[in-house]
Amino acid sequence: MIDDELWSAIGDPTRRRMLDLLLASGGGTATSLSDQLPVTRQAVAKHLGVLDRAGLVHSTPSGRERRYTVDEDRLAHAINQLTDVTSAWDRRLQRIARIAEAIEKHERKLP
Amino acid sequence: MIDDELWSAIGDPTRRRMLDLLLASGGGTATSLSDQLPVTRQAVAKHLGVLDRAGLVHSTPSGRERRYTVDEDRLAHAINQLTDVTSAWDRRLQRIARIAEAIEKHERKLP
DNA sequence: GTCACATGCAACCAAAGGTTGCGAAAGGAC
């Protein structure tokens, strides 16, 4: 089964963009992230708190700033779960498509 | 780019379960869904409204009940977008893994 | 006609994403 905290952590579009930015630049602070996002530093800080509780990022204080980096193993885990969900739906859709096709073929025989 | 309404529609865990139930039984009503879910009929009705606005389900009134079915093409589209996001992250993680490996190899040469 | 059941609508509540405002700690300029 899927870990709901993980999913809800990456379910938010702002958090997805944050993870993207952190991956692209190899880490960052609440302030540096908010520069590249359409929300305030405080909103970013709250999201970082969510990501931290989900284990997707880790933070280390360094002087007057606090640097966040992505936990790549954990993110890979989350991505695997996402893939599982999508492939499960894919299989179900394909099964339905096959059934629909069979019904159609069946009905063509008896007008 | 990703359609945010689509993503947010399938981003909610209850709505995901609803789509699953609708696919499994080939359609259903707000009442029949709420029987199989831990929420009230009215909550289900609201979710069905969201899914309907996102184009993921369609409804047809039939007598005193209103029957909902999944728009499979649209859901397939949403799943494709999900797949795109996950594979984009996958590629990025792999690139980072390669870089990290290269750095490690480089540092082993100069103690 | 009456009774049961499914729906739709409204009011209300709690959590989450977002904002502004302020006080405190670290670093650099002088």
Next chain:
DNA sequence: GTCCTTTCGCAACCTTTGGTTGCATGTGAC
């Protein structure tokens, strides 16, 4: 050292959203 800037953390507040209860309406079964 003092001053100024920057970064952070905390609190109060607003809005949206997922959820509830309550009630009125419409439709099928008897």
